Amino acid sequence: MAKVKYTEEHEWISVDNGVGTVGITDYAQEQLGDVVFVEVPEVGRTIARGEAVAVVESVKAASDIYAPVSGEVVEANGTLADAPGNVNLEPMGNGWFFKVRLSNPGELDGLMDEARYEAFVKSLG
Amino acid sequence: MRYLPLTESDRRAMLATIGVRSIDELFRDVPQAARLAGPIEGLSAHMGELEVERLLGRMAAKNVPAADVPFFVGAGAYKHHVPASVDHLIQRGEFLTSYTPYQPEITQGTLQYLFEFQTQITMLTGMEVANASMYDGSTGASEAVLMANRVTRRSKAILSGGLHPHYRGVIETTARWQGFRTVGAPADASGTEDLAGLVDKETSCVVVQNPSVFGHVRDLAPLASACQAAGALLVVVVTEVVSLGLLTPPGDMGADIVVCEGQSLGVGLNFGGPYVGLFATRDKLMRQMPGRLVGETVDADGKRGFVLTLSTREQHIRREKATSNICTNSGLCALAFTIHLTLLGEAGFTRLAELNHAVAVRTAERLAGVPGVKVLNDTFFNEFTVKLPRPAAPVVEALAAKRILAGVPVSRLLPDDPSVADLLLVAATETVTDGDIDALAAGLKEVL
Amino acid sequence: MVQSIDRSQGRHGGVVPSPAVSETSTGNRGLQLEERLIFEYAHADRSGVDLPPPPRVKDRLGGLRRRGAIGLPGLAEPQVVQHYTRLSQKNYAIDSGLYPLGSCTMKHNPRLNERMARLPGFADVHPLQPQSTVQGAIELIATLADWLTTLTGMPAVAMSPAAGAHGEMCGMMAIAAALAAAGEGHRKIVLVPESAHGTNPATAAALGFTVKPIPATTDGHVDVAAFKAALGPDVAAIMLTNPNTCGLFERDIREVADAVRAAGAYFYCDGANYNAIVGRVRPGDLGVDCMHINLHKTFSTPHGGGGPGSGPVVLSERLAPFAPRPWVVRDGDAWRLAEEDGAVADTSLGRLKAFHGQMGMFVRALAYMLSHGADGLRQVAEDAVLNANYVMARLKAELTPAFEGPCMHECLFDDGFLKDTGVTTLDFAKAMIDEGYHPMTMYFPLVVHGAMLIEPTETQGKHALDEFCDAMLHLARKAKSGATADEFRAAPRFAPRRRLDETQAARKPVLRWRPTNRGPGDDGPLRQAAE
Known part of the structure; x- marks a missing residue:
């Protein structure tokens, strides 16, 4: 079972064999409301930690998604083009955004685990 | 003041409801030095409709409307009939x-x-x-x-x-x-x-x-x-x-x-x-x-x-x-x-376009016959370029003095390019009559 | 994930089905008439315009004649008039009643202005006619410019910007140009209060500036201490709206202006709310460097369903040399437009628009100014402020004002009074529609929770304000009485449409009609349902 890590910007990343799957958390999708559009990065793009790499739009908000880690994009979730609602329905499942091959796995250490993220969300009120 | 419904007694009653004695109290956040005691100087006082119409009417009358003269001015804005x-x-x-x-x-x-x-x-x-x-x-x-x-x-x-x-x-x-x-x-x-x-x-x-x-x-x-x-x-x-x-x-x-x-x-x-x-x-x-x-x-x-x-x-x-x-x-x-486009519809819009093109072709053919004038375009829709034997700007001014608005001298758009000084843009839309074309051709012949 | 939140007029939200309503066979409900799209009248060969047959000529199109039909529908004039009349009846408008949309200044649009703008000497003249044939038109621009500079106490004005946001772009370009000319191009930070209109940060960012937000104090003003702390050698300008978007006058504005100048930066004042002080306070006396003026707000040119606007920008002495082309100059007895002919200073920031500005709006604005005069404009500001304070005073019995003290031309409430009622600001606004009012501005400014920003304007009488306040108080009491949240959520019930599904619109955008969308026959029954 891959380990899931979280950012303060409400992205999650689940790493398996050096490849991380990235999406937004349940808390994030609830804040956004109905997601209507997702722009994912193109495959092959090299991304740096903290770089704005994707966009998610709801009816009332537009948000940038920042890369939780550095690496190369190896897959993007093409199904979101036709079914952006999956981000609302299964944010941690079919609503994933892209997969990245980590160039610096050490960066994961700077992210939160589930317990800490839950505490973080609670602190937001 | 015809646009302001409040009466003096309204204002007094409203101030009372708010709980202040004067309008000035409502402006108390404005620095004292910036609060003007009376109307700003150097501007006229309020006027009735009739006076405004007279004043603006006088300004409008100093201009030559497109509909009043043979009119061939285009270059990005075109005279058309609007239903x-x-x-x-x-x-x-x-x-x-x-x-x-x-x-x-x-x-x-x-x-x-x-x-x-x-x-x-x-x-x-x-x-x-x-x-x-x-x-x-x-x-x-x-x-x-x-x-x-x-x-x-x-x-x-x-x-x-x-x-x-x-x-x-x-x-x-x-x-x-x-x-x-x-x-x-x-x-x-x-x-x-x-x-x-x-x-x-x-x-x-x-x-x-x-x-x-x-x-x-x-x-x-x-x-x-x-x-x-x-x-x-x-x-x-x-x-x-x-x-x-x-x-x-x-x-x-x-x-x-x-x-x-x-x-x-x-x-x-x-x-x-x-x-x-x-x-x-x-x-x-x-x-x-x-x-x-x-x-x-x-x-x-x-x-x-x-x-x-x-x-x-x-x-x-x-x-x-x-x-x-x-x-x-x-x-x-x-x-x-x-x-306008809904009124025209497919049939009206395509006919309007045909009409513009036909009038422009007739204008070009006619101007090509004026000595010294050369039409540069093989292709065009309702506007084309002519080369005159001398700078176009004074020619346009001379024709304007005869109440013919002949077009846009390219030098108005490109004042620093001497290669275009003799060029004139001529637009002809459905509003141009045969008489207008005659007037332009005759006017050009005179001033060139 | 960092969010940017919609501060719009609440165009989204829950959709609740109505209780069973008995439908008519036509879909019409009395005077509320349904209307199909023009494309659903498909008859290509009909036209509402009679044109003569074109003379026969040899075409000069170079073989590029259009092949195939455009697809436009054909309607006769009566059908066209009926179509647009029916559509118009689905709109709320200032002409219908009080339109308290805060920050938008929905004041009466005098019809004299429309008549003046249609004088052939203004409406039927071409921007590139010889200038000798448009002397009166240039004189009108110069006269309006004189009114604007005199009213604002500023030395110069740029007339060509097409709207407020365009004016902002012009003003910030002038600042960038002045900084570049002074070798100060390294100043890249623009300070923008959090309560600012969205255009301010958008404009600054578009010009390559870095936006630094300045917080507001708890009483709704800009935090002067935080602002001063942010000033430095890398700051290009501050963009400040005054009166601000909370409807309050920034009482420390002089202090802000002096600090900006001392720091070598420029003061951009967003003039969107100038109507609150017109004729009574001159922005030039407050130390601003430039300010755009929305002629469609302060000077009553029509909003027209979202434009056209017009956004002249008044400029201080130190920004005037950088104004955009063209420019009106006086040559002896004649007026002249200085275009690209070397008569305009080389320092000009450039051209912003194909021609000289929104002439049609200039005529309307000048007609408005002449009608009011200096005395009437002063009264405009006073009545606008009086009306807003009156509404505030009456509503505070049931609603929760966001800030203490007098407001300027608009009053701001938060959603505190709706706490635990299950009714949101959006629901409250939609219920106002059923009461016959256009809602106020909602959820803006962002610094106030569930904001409701009400701007009655000076062209409403006391009776109209009282009726409006009665309706608002009734709704507030009803919301607080409990057990009516469902009713609020179902609102509006009596408008031409009930709440619309914005999620569907955005997920599967349908931005044009296509022949296959649906197809009632030319004169067949109209079905509105879009299965």
């Missing part, structure tokens, strides 16, 4: 005095006509999607370049020598302050420039005008192919939208973005504004478009209705990440445009 019902309908208070349709339940009127307008624009341009209008053609062209820069992630725009110099000026101003490059081709009075060789891997877009500011009609398909091969976008500008009734639309020639000045339909000359910019593109670029968009949906009872949509691209949500800082469109001018 009476257009002006009647746009003055309905429910259109005139309504705001941006933020509350769709009570602004379906505005939203539906904008949806119809968007559809008409896609049909005219041969494109897939259009927005709910821009300020005018020139600012629309500038927004098109910014959009091309976003889409291609490049920052060099190539500007045709057939592009209206004022449009070029607006794009260059944007480039200078928003930080991208422009490469301007030399003025193309002959209509023969070939830009394909200039397009490279750094080019975000090529901006061409069709018909060009000199009137030439070109097949843009080869340029579109060159752009596509280099990963650049082709932006086509149309300043005379009536031409689309007769010419192959830019979309059919491979344009990626089409920007038109819509002034010709419904709007009138207005000494330069307000006008209405039309903006259309391909479906795949929809989310990079600037400006407002209206979309179809359903209400809680399942009835068809319309809403502003994809607004997360806009400044009021995205703030510093918006696609553009624009918040208004040109709603009322878009309404005038769409009503």
Whole structure:
């Protein structure tokens, strides 16, 4: 079972064999409301930690998604083009955004685990 | 004061309800030194309608309206006949005095006509999607370049020598302050420039005008192919939208973005504004478009209705990440445009275009017979360039003194380019009569 | 993930089905008439315009004649008039009643202005006619410019910007140009209060500036201490709206202006709310460097369903040399437009628009100014402020004002009074529609929770304000009485449409009619349902 890590910007990343799957958390999708559009990065793009790499739009908000880690994009979730609602329905499942091959796995250490993220969300009120 | 309903006794009662003694107390946050004790000096006091009409009427009377004289002035704004019902309908208070349709339940009127307008624009341009209008053609062209820069992630725009110099000026101003490059081709009075060789891997877009500011009609398909091969976008500008009734639309020639000045339909000359910019593109670029968009949906009872949509691209949500800082469109001018086009319909619009072309051809043929005058164009729609035996600006002035408005001397648009000093742009629309053409030909013969 | 939140007029939200309503066979409900799209009248060969047959000529189109039909529908004039009349009746408008949309200044649009703008000497002249034939038109621009500079106490004005946001772009370009000319191009930071209109940060960012937000104090003003702390050698300008978007006058504005100037930066004042002080306070006396003026707000040119606007920008002495082309100059007895002919200073920031500005709006605005005069404009500001304070005073019995003390031309409430009622600001606004009012501005400014920003304007009488306040108080009491949340959520019930599904519109955008969308025959029954 891959380990899931979280950012303060409400992205999650689940790493398996050096490849991380990235999406937004349940808390994030609830804040956004109905997601209507997702722009994912193109495959092959090299991304740096903290770089704005994707966009998610709801009816009332537009948000940038920042890369939780550095690496190369190896897959993007093409199904979101036709079914952006999956981000609302299964944010941690079919609503994933892209997969990245980590160039610096050490960066994961700077992210939160589930317990800490839950505490973080609670602190937001 | 006829526009202010409050009476003195109202004001006293209201102050009492608020719990203050004077209006001044309500302005107490204004620094004392900046509070003026009385009306600002140097300005007149209030006037009745009659006095305002007299004063402004005197100013208006000093001008020569297009309808009063033989009129051949074009170069980005065209004299056309606007049906009476257009002006009647746009003055309905429910259109005139309504705001941006933020509350769709009570602004379906505005939203539906904008949806119809968007559809008409896609049909005219041969494109897939259009927005709910821009300020005018020139600012629309500038927004098109910014959009091309976003889409291609490049920052060099190539500007045709057939592009209206004022449009070029607006794009260059944007480039200078928003930080991208422009490469301007030399003025193309002959209509023969070939830009394909200039397009490279750094080019975000090529901006061409069709018909060009000199009137030439070109097949843009080869340029579109060159752009596509280099990963650049082709932006086509149309300043005379009536031409689309007769010419192959830019979309059919491979344009990626089409920007038109819509002034010709419904709007009138207005000494330069307000006008209405039309903006259309391909479906795949929809989310990079600037400006407002209206979309179809359903209400809680399942009835068809319309809403502003994809607004997360806009400044009021995205703030510093918006696609553009624009918040208004040109709603009322878009309404005038769409009503005029609805009145014309397919048959009327294509006939209007035929009529414009035929009148212009007759004008060109006639002027070609004036000694010393040479028509430069093989192709044109309703405007063409003539070369005179001497500088065009004083010739135009001399004809104006005879109450003939002969056209636009190119030197007015390009004062620093001596090669165009003898050139005159002549536009002829459906409003030009045989008598007007006779007057222009005879006048030219006299003053040359 | 960092969010940018919609501060719009609440165009989204829950959709609740109505209780069973008995439908008519036509879909019409009395005077509420359904209307199909023009494309659903498909008859290509009909036209509402009679044109003569074109003379026969040999065409000069170079083989580029259009192939295939455009697809436009054909309607006769009566059908066109009926179509647009029916559409118009689905709109709320200032002409219908009080339109308290805060920050938008929905004041009466005098019809004299429309008549003046249509004088052939203004409406039927071409921007590139010989200038000798448009002397009166140039004189009109110069006269309006004189009124604007005199009213604001500023030395110069740029007339060509097409709207407020365009004016902002012009003003910030002028600042960038002035900084570049002074070798100060390294100043890249623009300070913008959090309560600012979205256009301010959008404009600054578009010009390559970095936006630094300045917080507001708890009483709704800009935090002067935080602002001063942010000033430095890398700051280009501050963009400040005054009166601000909370409807309050920034009482420390002089202090802000002096600090900006001392720091070598420029003061951009967003003039969107100038109507609150017109004729009574001159922005030039407050130390601003430039300010755009929305002619469609302060000077009553029609909003027209979202434009056209007009946004002249008044400029201080130190920014005037950088104004955009063209420019009006006086040559002896004649007026002249200085275009690209060397008569305009080389320092000009460039051209912003194809021609000289929104002439049609200039005529309307000048007609408005002449009608009011200096005395009437002063009264405009006073009545606008009086009306807003009156509404505040009456509503505070049931609603919760966001800030203490007098407001300027608009009053701001938060959603505190709706706490635990299950009714949101959006629901409250939609219920106002059923009561016959256009809602106020909602959820803006962002610094106030569930904001409701009410701007009555000076063109409403006391009776109209009282009726409005009665309706608002009734709704507030009803919401607080409990057990009515469902009713609020179902609102509006009596408008031409009920709440619209914005999620569907954005997920599967349908931005144009297509022949396959649906197809009632030319004169067949109209079905509105879009299955």
